[in-house]
Amino acid sequence: MMQDKKRAPARAPGLVQGGAVNVPFLQTDRDAPVASLFGPLPGQARLVGNENPFGPAPSALKALAETAGSGCYYADRGVFHLTSMIAERHGVTPAQVVLGAGSTEILCATALAWGQKGSIICPSLFWDAPILFAERKGVACIYVPLAADMNFDLDGMAGRLSEDVSLVHLVNPNNPTGMALDNAALRTFARTVAQNGTTLLVDEAYNELSDQPEESSLVDLVRAGEDVIVTRTFSKIYGMAGLRVGYALTSEENAARIRSYMTSFGGNVAGISAAIACYNDQAFLAASLASIREGREMILDAVARAGLTALPSQTNFVFVKVPDADALDRAMRERNIVIRGAFGEWTQYSRVSVGHLHDVARYAEALPNIIELMV
Template identity: 65%
Template sequence: MAAPDFGPQFGPLPGEALLSRNENPYGPAPSALRAVADAARLGCYYADRGLGRLADMIAERHGVSPRQVIIGSGSTEILCAIALAWGEKGKVLCPDLFWDTTVQYGERQGVEALRVPLAADMGVDLAAMTARLDDGVSLVQICNPNNPTGMLIPSADLRAFADAVTPKATLLVDEAYNELTDAPGDNTLVDLVRAGRDVIVCRTFSKIYGMAGMRVGYAITTEQNAQRIAGYLMSFGGNTAGIAAAIASYNDTGFLERSRAMVLEGREMIMDAVARAGLTALPSQTNFVYVKVPDADAVQAAMLERGVFIRGAYGPWKEWSRVSTGRLEDVERYAKALPEIIESLNA
C-alpha cells in the first residue's frame, strides 16, 4: 500500500508561500525526525516517563527543580490553564495588543481582562500597566518579544517592572521567541524564578524548534504555581511523537543555530523590501516583522493574489501588517511583490 501524501493536510499547498503563522519550515530537526520514527512504534503506550525526562532536561538547563516545570500541549494549553486558574482569583492585566488568544479563552469562561494601550512607539507601556495594578489584579501577562509587533522589552525595564508587579500579583511572561533574540540569556526572567519570585515563564517548541504541529510547550515557575497550573491542564501524559522529538532536539545546537541563521536572513530580506517600498517597520527580535502600510487588509489581499499568505490587520491597527520569515524562496516572493503592491495602492 502506497504511503499517503500528508503535504496537503499539514503544510502549504504547491505554490503557496506561507508567511502568516510564525512557523519554522526548516524544522523539525533531523534529530527530532529520527526520534519520532524510533518512538512511533511505542505510540500505543502513554508517554509519562518521556514527559518526565523532558522535564528533567529543562530543569537541568535552567537550574530549577523538575517540579517547577510544567509541560503541555503547546504553550497554548498552559497559557489557557493559567488564564483560568488566576482568573478565578482576580483580573488579568495585559497590553491591548499582544498574543491574547489565551486571554480571550479565559474571557469566554468569565475571566475579566484589563487591557492597557501600547506606548506611542508601539512598545508595551510598562509604566501605564504598573499604574493600573491594584489589589483586584491576580495576573499580569505580557509577551517578550511581543507578538505581533516583534519588539523586545529592554531587560532592565522588564526587571524593574517585575519588581513592581510581583509583590502584588503573578507576572506571566510568554517567551515563545526568546531563542531568536540577540541575547536569549539576558532577555529571560527564569533567573527570577530561581530566586523564588512569583513569575511564570512560558516557552514553546513551536518556533525555533520547528515543531508547531507537534504541540509541545512548557512553563517554568515556582512549585506552588506549577501545582496550580497542573490542576487546570486539559490533557495528560504528553504525545509520544512530540515528546520524543522535543527530547532529541532540545540540545541540538547545530540545528538551532542553522534555524536562527535562516530567520535572520529572511528578516533582512523583509527589511530590505520594506525600505525599497518606501515603508517603515518596527525593530524585530523574532521571526516576523510588523510593517507599516497604507492598508494591511489590502496588502494581504494583494499578496494572496500572488499566492503569498501574510496577516491582515489586527483589530484597529489597520496600518500594520505582519509577515513571518518562512522558506527563503517564499520570503523572496514577498520581497519582490511588496514594492509593486505598495506602488499600486498609492497610485
C-alpha cells in the same frame, strides 16, 4: 486610560481561532495523500503563522521515526525525561516545570486559574488567544493601550495594579509587533508587580530568536523564588509548531496550580520524543536561527525598497507599516503569497513571517510593486 471592558479580538471574524494561523474551514480531497494536508498548498508562499519551516531538526525527525510505533503507549516516562532535561538546563527542580500541549495550553490554564482570584492586566495588542479563552469563561481582563512607540506601556500597567489584580500577562518579544522590552525596564516592572502581591507571567515563545536570549529572559527570577511564570515553546526556534510541546518555569506551588487547570495529561509520544532529541541540538539551533535572520533581513530590505518602515523585530516575523494591511493581504494572496491582514484596529500594520527563503524572496519582489499601486 482604557476601561476594564471586553474588546473585540484582534482577528478576522468567522475564522478558526484555535491556533496561530486563522484559516477558514476548507474542503479537502478525501483521497489526497496525508502529507498534503499539512503545510502550504501547492505553489503557495506561506508567510502567515510565524512557523519555522527550517525544522523539525534532523535529530527530531529521527526520533519521530524511531518512536512512531510506540504511539499506542502513554508518554509518561518520556514526559519525565524531558521535564528533567528542561529543569537541568534552567537550574530549577522538575516540580517547577510544567509541560503542555504547546505553551498555549499552559497559558490558558494559567489565565483560568489566576482568573479565579482576580482580574488580569495585559496589553491591548499581543498574542491574546489564552486571554480571549479566559474571558469567555468569565475572567475579567484589563487592557492597557500600547505606548507611542508600539511597545508595552509598563508604567500604564503599573498604574492599573490593585489588590483585585491577580496576574499580569506579557509577551516578550511581543507578537505581532516583534518588539522586545528593555530588560532594565522589565525588571523594574517585575519588582513593582511583586510589591503588589501579583503574579507576573511572561510568554517567552520567541526568546531564543532574540539577540540576547539569556539577558532578556526572567528565568533567573524564577530561580530566585520570585512569583514569576515564564513560558517557552518548541514551536518557534525548534520548528515543531504542529507537534505541540511547550513548558512553563515557575515555583512548585504555581506549577501545581497550573497543572490542576490543564486538560491534557501525559503529553504525546511524537512531540515529546522529538523534543527530547533536539532540545540540545546546538548545530540545528544555530542553523535555524541563521536562516531566520537571513529571511528577516530580506523582508526588511524589501520594506526599505518599498519606501515603508517596520518595527524593530527580535522574532521570526516583521510588523510593517503599510497604507492598508487588509488590502496588502488581498494583493499578496492574488500572487499566492499568504501573510496576515490587519490586527483589529491596527489596520496600517501588516505582519509577515519568515518562511522558506525562496518564499520570502517572492514576498520581497512583490511588496514594492504592490505598494506602488496602493499609494
